[in-house]
Amino acid sequence: MALLLALPAASPAFSLGSLAEPAPLLLAEKALLLALILTCAWLFWRRFGVVVARIRASRKDPNFSLAPIAPRVRDFVWEVLCQAKVIRERPLPGLAHAFVFWGFLAFALVTLNHFAVGFGFPFLSSTGIFGRFYFAFAACFAVTCAISIAALFVRRFLIQPVWLARVGHKISWESGLIAGLIFTLMATYLASFLVPDGSPSATILWWAHTLSLLVFLPLVPHTKHLHLILSPLTVFLSRGGFSRIPPLVGDEDFGLVTGRDLTQLVSLQAYSCVECGRCTEHCPAANTGKALNPKEIILGLRSYLNDLGPTSEEPLLGKYISQEAVFQCTTCGACEYQCPVGIEHLPIIIGLRRGATNTGTWEDDYAGKLFNAMERNSNALGLSALDRDKFIQKQAFPIFDGSQDYCLWLGCMGGYDPNGREIVSSFAEVMNYLGTSYGVLRKEKCTGDPARRLGNDLVFQMLAEANLEALKQNKVKKIVTICPHCVRTIQEDWKEFGTPPEVEHHSEFLARHQARLPRNPSQDSVVFHDPCYLDRYRGITEEPRQIAALAGPLVEAEQSHQRSFCCGAGGGLAFLGEEHGERVSQVRTAQLTATGASTIAAACPFCNSMLRDALADSGPNPPQLLDIAQIAAASLPPKSDPTQP
Amino acid sequence: MKIIVAIKQVPERDARIRIDAAGKWIDLQDIEVALNESDAYALEEALQLKEAQGGEVVAISVGPERAGQTIREALAKGADRGIHVEVSDPDALTNLDSLAIARLLASAIRDEQPDLVLTGLQSDDLGFGQTGVILAELLGIPHATLILKTEVTSTGIRVLRELEDGWFQHIDMPTPALLTIQSGTNKLRYATLMGIKRAKMKELRAVTADLASVAPVLVRDRVTLPSKQRTTEILTGTPAEAAQKLVDKLQAEARVL
Structure with missing residues (x-):
């Protein structure tokens, strides 16, 4: 690094603007290069091969079909190539990540050419029109990529956002090493524009770039940077839809009970996790002091696969994944909605629950009552x-x-x-x-x-x-x-x-039908609470707002639309016992009342009941709670028939 | 420990009850059925005893073909095998009294040599509460009714009976014995998918009821639906007057105060 920092002063000729090639390599150097490449490839495959084998040895996914292909391509373009999900939730770090990613794409050709140069067959020439253009083009990306990776390094190691960390783990040094390598790759590339062709400096830079690449590649499958290779595939191969729960197949399928029940998609997703923690950051359970941490569920699966593999008869719940945590999920889907690498948390969490419930290993007094009631009375109450x-x-x-x-x-x-x-x-x-x-x-x-x-x-x-x-x-x-x-x-x-x-x-x-509904809005504002099963599951956020607005001007809560915070009722949790830690409903109610709105509009009877209970406990003069149907009904003219109530 | 649980399929609590054409019993066509409630607790008690002591739980029921579903349900919850004493003639079934049912059960159970026979306290439809007691007599084993709790001892079994007015009684009994179980004693387990699938592979033996040997002695004359009476009275006057009237009525007429 010291060498690189000294370079611009040594060579002021940046305006030359052409990428310096090293002096032609000696035969021994070429042999060394080849040996290094082979070692690197071997180290890479030694780990990556295991991962691929684990995924392939997992059970086939029932009912999986590549068709229709169009939505897969669309998701791939939007989520992978455009990095939309990465940027949407965390705009600044997301953009930084996107620039690193785009930098990698731009560098694919440069990197191939880099090795080709070593063996004496360059296909991009810094004197040809295309080569000149492409090297300059890649240099632009190198600048943004280097700035971005430096910023991401500062964020991870100096700012230290809590979601990046893992429970009970130290901050991962590999991330720092990887960031350093990426920065070195970009810096050595850029510096090569500042030195004369064939000079010793150019040769040193070339080797520095080469070694960085050869250290970087084997590190990828050994660390969460495996997502570089797997996550584009994971996004492309996802089940699609939202919380798509696969059917049970045959007489021995009860959900995710042991390693044998893990499907190829589940294993692929477990290995794709980049540990960014978006899932946990948005999880209502994790945010209210529960044991559930969706990231740890996925990483628990990964540890299981690493330790025992996909043919193990050991139960999944226990040492690797906590049963308590699995049954604290409200199935609000914030995790799955946020995940930038295509992990479908809900089918996994519900799959683990199926494994425990369908085999009778989950014992819970409230659940026993609920299931017996549903069986006997055919209603959940x-x-x-x-x-x-x-x-x-x-x-x-x-x-x-x-x-x-x-x-x-x-x-x-x-x-x-x-x-x-x-x-x-x-x-x-x-x-x-x-x-x-x-x-x-x-x-x-x-x-x-x-x-x-x-x-x-x-x-x-x-x-x-x-x-x-x-x-x-x-x-x-x-x-x-x-x-x-x-x-x-x-x-x-x-x-x-x-x-x-x-x-x-x-x-x-x-x-x-809103055009035919009378409106007599008041001056008092209304806040709408998005129900998870409407916003994320069905993608509907505007329709209920249009009706809520009949009562008065709308204001928005801290979390709203598809980033809404759950009321705590979903996933059958409304029927289970007392929560540990804070109540989800109280946290959400506090967010809603903080807007100062005089009316909370809801659009789900479960949210309604959770918010009602929390409001009763929230201090004097709570806002009124109405369903959008009640808001619409309140604006109707009084009935002319006096015999009607 | 070998435990036999005698269970009964009864009309579901919410079923719409109609009297049949002869006026002797309810119309059982298209009626939804369920496991008798206290029998569900008897089954749960048996399963918990088996889990603690080891052994076998056998579910037995006298009933028409559809009673087989209820036995399957017991198998799904964990019973090891089932015996279905099948009575295919609906009229004959309707006429069976507690003595006849107990005789059918006794002849099917006798060879099994159980350590314990459990039944529900009473059936939700007829409610005689006699079948278990008579069955014990026929098997020649001691019995205890209204059981809340059981505990296996070195000499037999200790049980907790519910008496009137908040009193309880502990009894030490030798085994084999018969116990009729009170509802609400345990938390009922839920049926699972795995249980249902495993139940398909468990033995469910059907035996044809020998009706000739069990002539009923009790003859049902007729059944009627309870008549509904609802009178609403609005108490008028000032709140104080209305409240006084309400108190008077609660004391004098309803006698709840």
């Missing part, structure tokens, strides 16, 4: 179906008979929970006002969402099949519901057992 019948009668909801446009799906919350019932009733009022024809099913079972997310495939399958059959018999074509969990489960998860009818969330319905 464990109430008698007669309660739902009475509610339907009281509200005089029409019964779906095949002639109406919509089947209004009540869901467990809408059918049994007092607050959920108010939401459904308000929504029905709006549909009546709009003159939409709808009906409710005489009998309706839980969609199976809590069972699905907690890994109970038996209960989930029973409920999904029974519901699919009932919907078919009732000739239901279109469902609308107030619950984003129902929407997701019906639309995506039921596909494993049949063809579900079209389903939409009431926010989509209301937004479509």
Whole structure:
């Protein structure tokens, strides 16, 4: 490095602007170069070969298909080539990373030529038009890459963001070494523009560049820099969609129980993790003092694969991954949404839960009660179906008979929970006002969402099949519901057992009809809380805001839209016991009340119930909590018929 | 330890009950069924005893073909094998009383030589609470009812019975013995996918009920649905007056105060 810093003074002729080649190598030097390259390749493959073998020895992914290829190409271009996910979440470090990545791409040709020069067959010439252009072009990238890697070094080792670290591990020295090597590669390249062709300086620079490359390459598979090679593949080969849970195959597949259950995609993803910690940074459990740390789940899988391999019969939960942590996940999906290397955390976490629940190794009093209630009463609240019948009668909801446009799906919350019932009733009022024809099913079972997310495939399958059959018999074509969990489960998860009818969330319905909804907004502001199963799972953020805005001017919470912070209810956790550490719902409620809004608008009955409980505990004069259906209903003109309540 | 659990399939709690054409029993067509609640606790007790002591749990049920599902459910939760005493004639089944059921169970159980026979306290549909007690008599073994807790001792088994008014009784019993189990004693385990798949491979032996030998002695005359009466009275006056009226009514009419 000292040599490099001294170089500009020694050679002021930067304006020469042509890349200096070293003096032709002697035969012995060429032999040395070849030996070094072979050693480097051997060291590289000694580790990389093992990784590839582990991935290939994993179980094949059921139902995996490369087609349709277009979304894969699109994701590859957007997430890998454009580095969109890397930049979106952490703009400055993300851009720095992107410049390093683009620098690498630009350097591919330069590097090949570099070795070709060593053996005396350069294909880029610093006197030819293309060579001149390309070396200058690469030099631009070298400058941005060198600045970026230096900045990233400062960030990692001086600023030390907590998410980059690993629990119980020291800061990784390899990252510093790699950063140093990348910087040296760029600096030696740039310095070669400042020295005369064939000079001893040019030869020294050439060798310095060569050695940096040859040290760098074997380091890649030994460190998290493996993501350089694997993550483009991981992104391209992802299952697609969001939280796509693979079907169980055969009589011995219960989810992720032992190494034998790890599929090639899971193993590939485990080896792709770059340990950036975006997943953990956004995880509601990790942020409220729970044991769950999504990064450690993925790295736990990697350690398992390293130590035991994908044919081991050792359980995955235990030494490598904590069962407690796995069952603290709210399945909010912030991790999967954030991950820049294509890891699909939800199928992994839910897969681990399936392994524990389907085999009965997960013992939890609340879960036992929940599953028994779902099995016996077919609703998650464990109430008698007669309660739902009475509610339907009281509200005089029409019964779906095949002639109406919509089947209004009540869901467990809408059918049994007092607050959920108010939401459904308000929504029905709006549909009546709009003159939409709808009906409710005489009998309706839980969609199976809590069972699905907690890994109970038996209960989930029973409920999904029974519901699919009932919907078919009732000739239901279109469902609308107030619950984003129902929407997701019906639309995506039921596909494993049949063809579900079209389903939409009431926010989509209301937004479509908003022109016909009266507005009388107040001066008081409204903050909208995005439900995870709507923003990340379904990609819907604007529709509910349009309805929330009927009540007043919108303000945004600290985390919103697809970066929203969970309420704590998802993944069946609403039905499990007391949380450890802080409550997710209280953290979220504090974010919402901090906006000073006088109304919190929700669009999910589970969020509603979690926020309601947290608000009751949040001090004097809490903001009012309303579902968007209640906001829409409140703006309707008073009914002219005085006999109506 | 070999434990036999006698279980019954009953109409589900939420089932819409209709009286059948003859007026003698409810219409069982298209009715949803479930495992009798206290039988589920008897099964859970048996499984926990097996887990602690080792041995075998055998689930047995008298019932029509569909009762096989309930036995499978018990196998899925962990019972080792099942015996289905099948009664295919629905009229004959409806006419069976506790004595007849106990006789059918006894003849199927006798050769098994169990250490312990568990049943639920009573069935959720008929609710006689007699089947277990009579079964013990027929097998010639001691019994205890309303059991909350069991504990295996060197001489047999110690059980905790629930008495009236918050009193409890501890009894030391020799084995073999029969216990009828109270609901709510344990936390029920959930059925798992693995359990269901394993259950398919477990033995479920069907035996045909010998109805000729078990003539019922109890004849059901008719059943009626409970009549619903609801009277709403609005208490008027000032809040104080209305409250006084309410207290009077709660004391004099409802007698809850």
